[in-house]
Amino acid sequence: MPELPEVETVARGVHRRVRGQRIVQVWFGSHKQPFKTPAACQAKELDGRAILAVHRTGKHIVCELGAPHFEPLDESSGEVGAQWIVHLGMTGRLLVTTPAAPLVPHTHARLGLSGGKELRFVDPRRFGRLELRLLKRDASFSAPGKEPLAIGTEEFAGLFHRRRLPIKAALLNQTLLAGVGNIYADESLFQAGIRPRRRCERLSKAELERLRLALQQVLLAAIRLGGSSVSDYVDADGVRGFFQLEHCVYQRTGLPCRRCETPIRRILVAGRGTHYCPQCQH
DNA sequence: CATTTCACCTGGTGGC
């Protein structure tokens, strides 16, 4: 499932491949679920704009777009560009292909680019979302939660210290931290030695700081390895990541803990499959 | 308001 490291990897890959190219053709599929902004509106607004840059905020991929429809920027209208925002949901892929590449099932969007490549959005489960924001009308988009890689000690502790819910549930809440999903919640709790069901308010300052550092270390290590390919995640070139090989608990139910050889347990927390070592985590 | 539950989806899995 695409979380912060996977989304970062895809955003970097797309940026490298399409930066500076213009959208010269737009095709959308007939399913309506992926379109947070109506497809017709997106098609009209995307066509002719240049992709200036692509980056990540939380689990969102943000494509920064230039002026509309080949027209020069009109300063007086206040129109300064737009953002095409892609959320991969569970099974979404944002791929840079050639126009001749075989059309795989569940392709919901194809943007033809001036450089001769195509940007494709593919999502079998349709939990992903496509959104267009005009910067004249809307504020520049950023995810509501804090960036896990940028947050400091006090701010991190402040997010959790008065809450009653399990720490794992809080880590998954995107309005607190943006970008942490099931894999990196479990892996960072293991690295910090904290059980997923521990209530936030019961965690000490020291434990919260261990968790912050563990989370940042795990996210950075995952980005270095191109993310975790557990179901069908691939990057913008269709290449799998390698961080799943480094997982200590996620989807290792019954297997020996890498640190102490105690079998990894699986429980349900916040309705999500949750993996931990009963020996290493307290 | 804080927290929990559920619906949205389809491909993969395991049981018979």
Added chain:
DNA sequence: TGCCACCAGGTGAAAT
């Protein structure tokens, strides 16, 4: 071999 019930999980709405 084939069929089918069941499950995974990010998010947002609804319920508690």
